[in-house]
Amino acid sequence: MTNPAREAVGTGATYVDAGVSLDAGDEAVRRILPMLRRTHTPGVIADIGGFGGLFELPAGYARPVLVSSTDGVGTKLEVARLADRWNTVGLDLVAMVVDDLVCSGAKPLFFLDYLAVGRLDPDRVEILMSGLVEGCETAGCALVGGEMAEHPGTMDPDALDVAGFAVGVVERDRLITGDAVAPGDALVGLASPGLRSNGFSLARAVLIDPDDPAGSLAAAAYADAPVGPSVADELLCPSVIYAPAIMAMLAEAPVHSIAHITGGGLVGNLPRAMPEGTEARLDPTTWERPPIVSEIARRGNVAEDELRRVFNLGIGMVVATPNPDLVIAAARSVDTAGAVIGEVARAVGTPQVHFTSDI
Numbered sequence: 001m002t003n004p005a006r007e008a009v010g011t012g013a014t015y016v017d018a019g020v021s022l023d024a025g026d027e028a029v030r031r032i033l034p035m036l037r038r039t040h041t042p043g044v045i046a047d048i049g050g051f052g053g054l055f056e057l058p059a060g061y062a063r064p065v066l067v068s069s070t071d072g073v074g075t076k077l078e079v080a081r082l083a084d085r086w087n088t089v090g091l092d093l094v095a096m097v098v099d100d101l102v103c104s105g106a107k108p109l110f111f112l113d114y115l116a117v118g119r120l121d122p123d124r125v126e127i128l129m130s131g132l133v134e135g136c137e138t139a140g141c142a143l144v145g146g147e148m149a150e151h152p153g154t155m156d157p158d159a160l161d162v163a164g165f166a167v168g169v170v171e172r173d174r175l176i177t178g179d180a181v182a183p184g185d186a187l188v189g190l191a192s193p194g195l196r197s198n199g200f201s202l203a204r205a206v207l208i209d210p211d212d213p214a215g216s217l218a219a220a221a222y223a224d225a226p227v228g229p230s231v232a233d234e235l236l237c238p239s240v241i242y243a244p245a246i247m248a249m250l251a252e253a254p255v256h257s258i259a260h261i262t263g264g265g266l267v268g269n270l271p272r273a274m275p276e277g278t279e280a281r282l283d284p285t286t287w288e289r290p291p292i293v294s295e296i297a298r299r300g301n302v303a304e305d306e307l308r309r310v311f312n313l314g315i316g317m318v319v320a321t322p323n324p325d326l327v328i329a330a331a332r333s334v335d336t337a338g339a340v341i342g343e344v345a346r347a348v349g350t351p352q353v354h355f356t357s358d359i
Contacts, residue, residue, distance in 0.1 A: 019152020021120060028122040028148060032129045039136040039143040043109060053144030055110045055167075063172035067106035070165040071096040075200040077160060079235045082213045086128045088238040089162065092197045094135025095239035096262065097164045099317065102246040103258040103273065105176035106168030108141035114163045115148045118155035128162070131238070139243040141166060174250075178257035178273040178320075181344055185256055186324035187270075187280060189287055189341035190245060190331060192316030194237030198263045199310040203292075206300035207231050222295055234292040242317045245336035249319060253326035258319050261312040268309065270318055271351035279347035280318075283356045286341045289314045308355075320344055 015022060029048075036048055045054035057064060073092045080089050098108040113132060115125065125148065136143045155161075170176075195203060208231070209216040217232040242260075249255055257273035270280050293311050296302060307313065321327045324340045331338040342356075 019119070020150045024120040024122055025148055025150065028120060028125040031122055031126045032133075035130060035133040036143045039111075039133055039141070041109075041140070041142045044142045044144060048145060050145075053110060053112060055142065055144055058109070058169065061169065061171055064169050065104075065106075065172050065175060067101050067104045067168045067170060068166070069097050069100040069168075070163065071100065072161070072163040073197050075204060076195075076197050076235070077162065078204065079200065079208075079217070079232065081158060081160065082208070083217050083232040083236065085232065085236055086124055087131050088236050090128050090131025090133070091135040091138075091238040091241065093132060093162055093164045094139055094141075095241045096197055097166045098135075098139040098141060098168070098241065098243045099246075099260045100262075101166055101168040102243050103176065103260050104168075104170060105174055105250055105255070105258075106170040107247060108139050108166055108168045108243055110142045110144045111136050111139075111164060111166045112144060113146035114165075115146065116151055116155065116161045117149070118151060118159040119157040120148065120150045124160070128160075132164075135241055138241045140247075141168075141243075176250075176255060176258055179275055180256040181274050181278055181320045182256070182322075183278060183344055183346040185320045185322055185344040186327075186340050187282065187342040187344065188319045188321060188324050188327045188331075188338050189315040190240070190242055190317040190319070191287065191337040191339075192240060192261070192290070192312050192314055194234065194239070194290060195292060195311060196239040196262065196316060198265075198312065200235070202300070202302070202306075202310055203235060203296055206296050206302070207235070221292060223298075234295075237292075240316055240336070242336065244334045245331040245338075246317070246319075248330040248334050249321075249327050252330040253323055254321055255327065256320040256322070258317065260317055261315055265308050265310060265312055266315060266318070267353045270353050273318070273320065274344070274351035276350060277347060278344050278351055280342055280351070280353045281345050281356060282342035282353060284313075285357075286339055287314055315341065
């Protein structure tokens with residue numbers, strides 16, 4: 001039987017006619033391959049190009065436990081698209097994935113990415129991948145492979161989505177589970193200068209005018225500061241990668257739990273790293289809230305409870321420890337700022353977070 005759709009396309013139809021350029025894909029791979037090789041660590045066995053990334057498990061572990069994590073960048077990508085600025089979202093992707101891994105005490109080993117686009121632009125891919133490679137170098141993990149997919153007809157030509165997957169390793173008896181957390185432990189917060197990659201649906205709704213997205217992104221972020229960082233500058237502030245600081249802490253100090261403060265904020269994530277019968281008491285006067293959070297609250301009349309549930313409020317990681325001085329010094333040794341922001345207290349039932357300003 002004749003296929004009417006095939007006849008409509010014609011006998012000379014090509015993949016390019018359908019919207020997929022294999023040549024553009026080959027060019028993108030040619031450009032990024034030297035960057036990827038910069039991330040290779042001794043565990044990498046084969047170069048990019050095979051059907052799977054090969055990595056040898058490091059020696060010296062008696063009972064190695066593999067820890068895996070996957071994530072994306074969320075609607076922060078829409079801000080990057082509107083601003084046509086792609087140099088930071090690769091860093092965000094690595095941060096979202098590897099900083100989940102280290103909460104178990106795992107050292108990141110290798111990373112894979114998945115990139116889907118409406119139309120493959122080698123220039124844009126190269127810029128995005130340069131940030132991803134920089135993130136892997138910072139985290140100390142090898143970029144061993146990935147996938148680029150062009151989806152004409154199902155994605156707009158300038159649309160882009162990216163996701164990542166990573167694996168780390170930790171000795172079985174050094175797993176961080178949160179069970180060791182006890183009343184009296186200090187809570188050390190690691191500073192987050194921007195929003196990281198969470199809460200952007202609300203941030204975009206409040207800060208970006210849908211009728212003039214370019215104008216609103218270019219405008220000064222703060223109404224009382226006609227000069228200074230733009231809205232795009234603030235929203236595209238790259239995520240800090242905390243993996244080096246956590247690795248330094250684990251080598252130098254007693255760590256009872258680690259919480260990555262992502263979607264859900266402090267109130268949603270800190271209890272995940274605490275046992276029954278405890279609660280976190282945080283003193284919000286001990287750290288500085290990023291000005292962009294206050295600007296979102298002002299422009300959108302966003303309630304404090306909503307801010308706490310959506311944004312990290314300037315804290316990207318929280319570490320429970322009986323020795324905060326050692327933890328803070330370890331973070332400082334790799335240029336990461338930390339401070340005591342609260343303590344663990346005895347409680348009844350499931351873990352909760354309370355702010356001292358509400359008590």
